[in-house]
Amino acid sequence: LAKTTQPISMDSYEGQEVNITCSHNNIATNDYITWYQQFPSQGPRFIIQGYKTKVTNEVASLFIPADRKSSTLSLPRVSLSDTAVYYCLVERYGGSQGNLIFGKGTKLSVKP
């Protein structure tokens, strides 16, 4: 599976929009992108998943350009409770999804 690269940390303030970009240069045709969020002392929690263009749910938006070599997780109007680590993963359609590679993630700190 394609390796992902994302910033180690980001800082933001309450009410701002936060965009976290993930690189996955070697993504394959049958791969898709998934983002997880992890709060301290909790397991990761699924946020959003997409293959191309734009996906939006009640939590976030995911933007994937045509070449799919990167993706951007967008969190609108963050609050203090959005402080967490965000992981970008590449998964394969129909593959054994057990061996997901999380990496170190991006530690987002939201300040008042």
Add this chain to the structure above:
Amino acid sequence: GAGVSQTPSNKVTEKGKYVELRCDPISGHTALYWYRQSLGQGPEFLIYFQGTGAADDSGLPNDRFFAVRPEGSVSTLKIQRTERGDSAVYLCASSLTSPGNTNNSPLHFGNGTRLTVT
């Protein structure tokens, strides 16, 4: 509904001892996963069950680690002769994915068992 439950939430053991960590997945989820997370790192894959069988155990670090899921529901991760380097948070997750599905379902994680080997 109830999420993935892991017990105990914390476990302190002495070097050389044997430990068992339990995972109760979400009812009806056929797939179950164990991951290990060290401080400041992302979760690392250990083993994946589809039903009762281990579909992929390539992440188990050595033969001191073993996991079972005898009835396709609850799973136990067993660690023999624990070492200080085994100290970490052990995460369990489950999902609805069945073999042959083209769209993988998200993983639902428990809050983990924090294992400390002294």
